Structure formats: C-alpha cells, structure tokens
Amino acid sequence: MSKPLRVVVAKPGLDGHDRGAKIIARAFRDAGMEVIYTGIFQTTEMIVRTVVEEDADVLGLSILSGAHLHFAEEICKALREQAAKEVLVVMGGILPPPDIPKVKESGVAEVFGPGTPTTTIIDFVRKWHAAQ
Amino acid sequence: MKTVSELLTAARAGHTAAIARLLSIVENDEPGATEVIRATYPQTGRALKVGFTGPPGAGKSTLVSSLTAAYRKTVPRVAVVAVDPSSPYTGGAILGDRIRMREQYLDKGVFIRSMSNRGQSGGLSRATRRVVSVLDAMGFDVILVETVGVGQQEIDVVRVVDTVCLLTIPGAGDDIQAIKAGIIEIADLLVVNKADRPGADEAVKDLMQMLNLGTPRNDWRTPVIKTSSNLGTGIEDLMGAVRKHREWANQSGEAQRRNADAMRTEIQALMRERVLRELERRMDPKQIEDVVSQVVSKRLDPYGAVDELLGPEAKG
Numbered sequence A: 001m002s003k004p005l006r007v008v009v010a011k012p013g014l015d016g017h018d019r020g021a022k023i024i025a026r027a028f029r030d031a032g033m034e035v036i037y038t039g040i041f042q043t044t045e046m047i048v049r050t051v052v053e054e055d056a057d058v059l060g061l062s063i064l065s066g067a068h069l070h071f072a073e074e075i076c077k078a079l080r081e082q083a084a085k086e087v088l089v090v091m092g093g094i095l096p097p098p099d100i101p102k103v104k105e106s107g108v109a110e111v112f113g114p115g116t117p118t119t120t121i122i123d124f125v126r127k128w129h130a131a132q
Numbered sequence B: 001m002k003t004v005s006e007l008l009t010a011a012r013a014g015h016t017a018a019i020a021r022l023l024s025i026v027e028n029d030e031p032g033a034t035e036v037i038r039a040t041y042p043q044t045g046r047a048l049k050v051g052f053t054g055p056p057g058a059g060k061s062t063l064v065s066s067l068t069a070a071y072r073k074t075v076p077r078v079a080v081v082a083v084d085p086s087s088p089y090t091g092g093a094i095l096g097d098r099i100r101m102r103e104q105y106l107d108k109g110v111f112i113r114s115m116s117n118r119g120q121s122g123g124l125s126r127a128t129r130r131v132v133s134v135l136d137a138m139g140f141d142v143i144l145v146e147t148v149g150v151g152q153q154e155i156d157v158v159r160v161v162d163t164v165c166l167l168t169i170p171g172a173g174d175d176i177q178a179i180k181a182g183i184i185e186i187a188d189l190l191v192v193n194k195a196d197r198p199g200a201d202e203a204v205k206d207l208m209q210m211l212n213l214g215t216p217r218n219d220w221r222t223p224v225i226k227t228s229s230n231l232g233t234g235i236e237d238l239m240g241a242v243r244k245h246r247e248w249a250n251q252s253g254e255a256q257r258r259n260a261d262a263m264r265t266e267i268q269a270l271m272r273e274r275v276l277r278e279l280e281r282r283m284d285p286k287q288i289e290d291v292v293s294q295v296v297s298k299r300l301d302p303y304g305a306v307d308e309l310l311g312p313e314a315k316g
C-alpha cells in the first residue's frame, strides 16, 4: 500500500476568509490525503513548525488578505532552511495576476484562484508526487 | 535524503525535522522502520505517558493543550500525539486536533504530531504505539496521547500509555450510559470536563456511584476529577492524580503487568503480520483463482478450498 500524502492547509496572517481553505482541505481529504488544517491567523513560524513536525509533503496556503507576496517569500525561505525534505507549496485565494510570477519566484509551485475545479488542484499535486 | 542512522543522531540531538521523519518511517512501515525500532527500543520507558479518551467534542484536545502548558512548567520537553479518524470511503482524513493546541505552537519544548487512525478501530492507528515509543526514546519527558473520539471502543490506548483518562461532560447522561457499558473498566482516572457548565457536581456524583457498583479489579480507587479548560481549573488536580496513579502502578506491579500485556499483544500482532505476509508470498495467485472458481461452481466448499491451498499439514 502506498502511504497517504500529508498536506498542511494554512491561513497566514490576519485573514479570516476561511471558506476556501476549508473547501480545499475537504477536497484533499476526499482525494485520500491526510490533511492537517492549522486554522486562521497563523504566523510564518507556526506554519513552518507545523509542516516540519507533521512531516508534511505539501503545504497549501490560502491568502485573501493581500499579504501573499510577503508570506510566500518568508514561508518558502523558512521551509528550505528547516524542512527535512522538499515540500510542495501551492497557493490559492485572491491574487492580482501580475503577482503570480512573483510568488512563484519565491518558491510557490502553482497558484489556484477562485473557480479552479478542485480536480485540477488534486491532479497537480498527484503529478508532482509521481515525479518525486 | 538522510540515512536512518543520520536521522537517529540528529533526532537524539533534538532536531525536530529528524524526529518527525523517524515518526513517518515507523508510521508508514517504510524501509528502515525495523532499524528505527531496534535502535530506539532500549531507550524507552522513561517518559510519563498519559492517554485521553472520551466522546467526540468532550474537550480532549483543549484539555491536552492546557496540560501541555502546565507540564511544561515542570519538565523541558512534552510531546502530543493526537489521533483522528480516516474516511472509510477514501482513506483520507482531516486531522483537526492540532487547531485546539495553537497556544503551544511556538513553545520549542513542545512537539505535536497528528495521526490518522488509518481505518483501525480501537481509537488509535496500528502504528501509534510505535510512534509513542520512538518519542519516548527521543527523551520527551511527558507524552500525551489523544484517541479518536468514537464512543465505547477506544480501548487500545491502555496498551500505549501508563495512565488512561476518560473524559465526560456535564449533562451527558447518554455518555455516562455508554461509559457504563464497558470503557469505564479501562479508565484509571475519570474526568468531568467543561466543569464550568451546569451539572458538573451531579455528573461527579453519578460517576462515583457507578464506580461503587462495580467490583474493583485491584486496590486502585479510580478518582473523579473536575476540570475546565475555559477557567483553567482542575489541571493541577488532574496532574496530581496522574502522579498518584503512576506511583501506585509502579509499587503494585500493575505497571509491569500492563507492559508485559502490551508487549504480548504487540508481538502477537507482528507475528500475525509476518505469517500472513509470508503466506501471501508463497501463494500462487493462479491457484487461488482456480480454487475460487471451483467453489463458485460448487465443486468444492470454502473449507475444502482452504485445505487445498494450505496443504494437508494445515487441515483444520
């Protein structure tokens, strides 16, 4: 039996919009993954510790507050320093299109905005895993 | 990727990522799992291990969080292992206990790990015992284990921890009925949680009465403790009761007895796993299919099929 992927879904910063994060957490679970949902108002340090302690394979960040540039850079950097392995970082929420290449440069693998079918997101994660 | 022995060295030095990797290796039975258990087993037995069980929403995670903070005032390192159920349809899981422990996220002396029960009944997953034992060997002073909140069957925890706390809440008459049905026997301490709510004293009285009805198995008298994570009350009492139970268990020989029971169960389970694996390896899938079609066409009955597959020595 192959082991289930472990995914942390986190909401960084002062951002109470949690509907999207909950939908995504549910979708990952329904795809057979083990999801650790951190809840809202998380700092970079809290999120990175969660990923490390839970030995997660994937980190999903949900940001609708406009603070995506800051958190993408800070979180990806801290993960590279502290995680024991390569962690896939994906992001969703409300991002102005010109910011997408910028968060990718920080280390976010892909951004999934409103209206993305959850199957697209799951497929992306599965493809990444298969290529590992 | 680091080798198991590199991970062990880093984990023993307190490196969080290395500890987390070791736990995954034993949880998933990845290559190297045997090496991890072999290397860590001799150092186990030092940690204080306390289990928390009880119906969904009784406040287990919140109480574990309060206790973590309180234990951290007395010891350098506390680990939490929290188990949640997996979906029977997809095998996936949402592990939500951690949300209740967010006050402890930034304390470097605290390590929290969420686990799915991976379809196992009994309140824990098959690997929970191994995960707790690795944490024990890594030098955590206190390990708190939260089971799945399913009702009456989460009794595997007895084989993992030294002291089992069973939570209930005021006004939960049905819960108390359920408790009566069996699980009360495995509880070393009864906790009436959310004691800030009305009816806590009545719940304590009901439980006391119930305890007095049964015939005790030994000379431990199960205490009933009122706690409230909201008010922060009863935490010291609970810690005191845990300490007393541990002292009693060590002096009376109950601790050794339980450990031997747990080890017997573990060895039997490992033996079954290995025999099954060996059996599957030796079986020819074609032969199985052949026998299946014979059974389907009524030329053979299911018992006869097993005789055929296992050979004459194994005749039942």
Ligand code: B12
Binding pocket: A009, A014, A015, A016, A017, A018, A019, A020, A021, A023, A024, A059, A060, A061, A062, A063, A064, A065, A066, A090, A091, A092, A093, A094, A112, A113, A114, A115, A116, A117, A121
């Ligand atoms: C509902 C809503 C609220 C609700 C939130 C309820 C809740 N608990 O979630 C309430 C009323 C509380 C609210 C408050 C505020 N809101 Co508001 N809100 C919205 C609104 C209308 C919809 C958001 C929503 O729930 N969408 C439905 C979910 C399912 O979609 P989603 O989150 O985008 O998720 C999808 C994708 O993005 C993706 N996804 C999301 N997360 C993730 C994560 C991963 C890992 C992946 C892979 C994918 C993924 O998948 C999801 C499914 O397709 C949006 C406008 C909009 N059109 O988005 C504004 C909006 C987000 N809010 C906005 C603002 C400004 C606020 C307030 C600051 C308003 C104020 N001045 O008080 C407050 C802040 C509250 C706070 N503490 O954060 C702005 C944000 C502007 C910005 N980013 O620059 C928006 C964009 C409105 C606007 N056009 O100005 N809001």
Ligand SMILES: Nc1nc2c(ncn2[C@@H]2O[C@H](COP(=O)(O)OP(=O)(O)OP(=O)(O)O)[C@@H](O)[C@H]2O)c(=O)[nH]1
Binding pocket: B055, B056, B057, B058, B059, B060, B061, B062, B063, B097, B100, B148, B149, B193, B194, B195, B196, B197, B227, B228, B229, B230, B231
């Ligand atoms: N009034 C009151 N509410 C509490 C107390 N402790 C926890 N709660 C609330 O009870 C609810 C459930 O708490 P949890 O700690 O998640 O309960 P749990 O037993 O871990 O739940 P599961 O893991 O889902 O079985 C939450 O809304 C808590 O805020 C308490 O002492 N008093």
Ligand SMILES: [Mg+2]
Binding pocket: B060, B061, B062, B096, B097, B146
């Ligand atoms: Mg819980």
